[in-house]
Every structure is written in C-alpha cells, then in structure tokens.
Amino acid sequence: MSAQPSADHPIAEELRRLVLAVQASGQAILPVAHDELLQTVVEAAARIFGAAAASIALVDEKNQTLVFRVAYGAGREEVVGMKIPIHQGIAGYVAMTGQPMAISNVQQDTRFARTTAEKTGYVPRSILAMPLISSERVIGVIEVLDKINAPSFGMQDMELLALFARQAAMAIHASQEYERLDQALLSRLKELVGVESETAQVLRAPLDNLAAKDDVLALAEAFSSISQLGDAERKMCLQVLQTFADYVRGKPRYA
C-alpha cells in the first residue's frame, strides 16, 4: 500500500534526522546525567561525610517501590538494583514524608534490618537519609551509612547532604525530561504520519531499532564527551552529528 506519494520522503527523512539527533543527544547525556553523575554524587557524599557507604534509590510510583540505582562502598554490588517496598524502612519513611532522618543504632530497627540490611549482608550502625525532591515531589532518597570516626550523623551533616540531594535531584530531573521529550517526539511523529503510510514505515524501523544499535550509542557517548569541552568542540560535534545523520540518511531504506 502506498497511500502517500513519494514526495513525502524528504519530509520523512527530515523528521528521521531530527529524531536521530534528539535520540543521540539524549542517549549521550543520559548516562552522564543519570548513573554516572549519580555515582559521582554518592562517592563524593561518602568521602565528604567520611561514610563507609552511600546510595541513591529512586521512587517507582507504578510499583510503589524504591529501586537502588547507584551505590558506593560496603555492600555496593548487592545494593544496586535492589527493590524495597515504599512503606518500609528508613528510606521508605523519608520517601513517604519528604522528611530527612538520621539514625545511629540501626540494628535495633528490626524491620529495617530484616528488609534491607540482611539482603545485602551489610548491617550499618548509622544512617542519614535525605529525600530527593524535584518539582515538589519526592523522586528518590539518598542515604549515607556509617560515619567513620563518629557514632552518628549530626544536623550539619543533614544540611550538607541536602545540597548533594539537590544536585542529584536536578540530574535525575534533567534525564527524565529528556526521556519525556524523546517519547513525546516519537508519539507526535507517529500521529503525524499515520500508521498506514509509507512514511510511517520509513520512520518506524529506524526508530524502533535505534536504541539497540551499539554503534549509535558509542558515537553518542563520544559526542557527549567532546561537547563538554567547549563551544568550538560542541560546534564540531554538531557537524559530526549532521554528517552522521547524512550517513544514516544515505543508508538503504528499511521499508
């Protein structure tokens, strides 16, 4: 079926080029803004507070859980990816209420020990937990565990961790905005071209397959690191990106 004349193809190509650019830039920035930057935040927090470990868990509203996204220090490998119900533990309370809390003899909090610490094989003595707030909503919790050379975290620690939490929340917010932009653009494009048109077919295959293409991701990461160097580098990066788009455009059609 060819409901649309072939004259549509330049538009389709232009749209596809735009999507590629947006996706490439999104994918380029996402790893830095999200996991790598968050990893940097927890490492910095752990070092500054003199803590044995630190972690960031994000709220999954759909499943009502906290998912540990990054961690540093003791128990790191077990913690990353761990999910806990949002109605349990210190992190759960902080996420539910938006109130930070410090606790210095955690072993006595039996439910916490059961749900979290035992899973990781690491039972902290002291915890400082701070909500990550973005657009007036709690989107996660940053925790630092076991202050070295002190029995507990103090109010100054709490105030300082608030600054780290703010930075982490901004990074998460930025990456979530990219995800939303990406999805919004894709859905608009699909509406625009209609599901049965030839243009849609031209668009659909590269859009659906793009995320899985390792070479695109590798290029995007390279652009990202270059683009952080300065204006000249960013312009050069843009030229490379455009060249890349031309390269993709020149490839055989997927349809």
Added chain:
Amino acid sequence: MSDIKPAWSSQFDAETLRELSTFGPIGDITREWAWGDSTGKGMRVAIIDSGIEADHPAVGGMVRGAVVVEYDARTKTQVRYIEDPEHQDMFGHGTACAGIIHSIAPDAELYSVRVLGRDLTGRAMQFAGGLRWAIENGINVVNLSLSTSREEFFGLFHEIADHAYFKNVVLISAVNNVPAPSYPSLYSSVISVAAHQGKDPFTFYYNAEPPVEFGAPGIDVTVAWQNKSTITSTGNSFAAPHITGIVALIRAKHPELTPFQIKTVLHACAANARAVKISNPARKKPRPSKNRRRTNSKSRQVH
C-alpha cells in the same frame, strides 16, 4: 528554582541564637506559672503520622484511640476513615513522637491518626483528612511531623490550619530541614519547630527570625521505635513532639488560653527570653517604639 535557604536548625546554634526581650506582664510569665505541676491530664493529643504501637512501654498505655485515614478518590474529601484496632505503626516514627509526648505529659490522652499507607498515592489528601479528623473530634493539641512541599496544596492546608486556629485546636508542626517550603509548618497559625543541639526536654528557644519559630531537642535523641524497641535518631520531626508535650501541659493547666495566647506563653518561657522592664533606662538597644506598643497590647490580651 528557589535559592538555598539557611537550614532552620542553625538558627538555634549558640553563635547565632539571639536573646529575646519580653516586656511588661508578659515578662512575668514563668514556666512554673505556665505548666508547673501539670501532667497534661484531660488533654486529647493527636499524632498525625505512621500510627502508634499502643503496647509500647514508652506510651504508657495512654493511647485512647486510633484511626487510619485512607485515600479514596470516590469521596468528596478523597479519604475514608477506618478504626485501627490493631494499633499498628508502619515505620516506628509515630510511636517515637507519641513516646516523647508521653514522657513530657504523662496523663495526656494519645490518639493515633495514621495517614501513611502502603503507597504514595493521595498522601497529601490523607494528611489533610487526618487534620480534619483531629479538628472534628475534640482534639486539643495536634502533632504534625509531616508536611508537603507541593504548592498546589498551599491553599488547602492554609484553610485547614486557619480552621484549626479558630476552632481552638493547636497545631504543632515540624519544619522540613531540606531547602524547600513545607506546609503547613510555615503558616503563622501553627507552631513550627526545628531541632536544636540540646538534650533537656524542657529547654526550647524562640527564633527571632521566623518563619520557623521554636527550637526543641531533636538531635541524637533516644526514641521509641517498632516492636517495643528504641533507637537514637535525629530530625526536626522529633523536636516537634517536645513542644507538643509542653503545650499539652500548658493547656491542661490553663484551658482558657487560645492558640495565639499559647504561643505568647511559649515565647515568654523560651530559654533565650529575658524579662525587661519597659522603663529600664539601662537597656542598650531599645526596640523601635512601634514594636513596643505591639508587645504591650499583646500583654493585655494574656491577662
């Protein structure tokens, strides 16, 4: 994007804490007059939180009622109220607050208003519903360790806080220690509390630069927790129940006092308040006459 605000509790540090002057008859108000010999008897205190473990030794069997406020989008107020015969505490935090209040006002009746459920949906409405329950059920003093930073609920909580104020219900609210607004703690109709470094449960301060008005112990305090345990914890949410307990004492001894008079009594009894004779020529930095007149007019209301 809001600027980073100073952390509230730092205003109660020794180097930043300002001495206050209390004038005329207000300066004559003493702690002994305010709550001496009071046990909080007859006061109904609500703890809007995660529930209260009623058989925890720290609450001394004083839990007289427990209600769960659940989110229900089908109702007009978006909540429904369910009696909680099991007296559960989801986290331990509500029990911690109740234990602090009981340690200060041992004869006050405690009411658990659980507004935290198993998920995040409708929390603000549950919180608002908990406040309404307290206002409509003859509660004298309400402890709020929770808040919302969402601007869309500013009006809702402002209206409820004003309603409580006019209904003679005192709301004591922990301020959030993160750099964001928190409602209802920042309204003038509530008594807002942050943590200071001290340990004495009856030592509290008034902050000369509100919106946060009072500082009470909340740093490394040993509190009750789940399963009859105790923990050592830090947070503004442990400072608020200290003031809640003291307000329960004051209200039990002076039931005629209104919420704004209670605040005046607390101000006069703050550890950083000093009585000053109005005509004292030795006063080094006299306040502007405008303030002096205002203070005098308040003193007539107290007596």
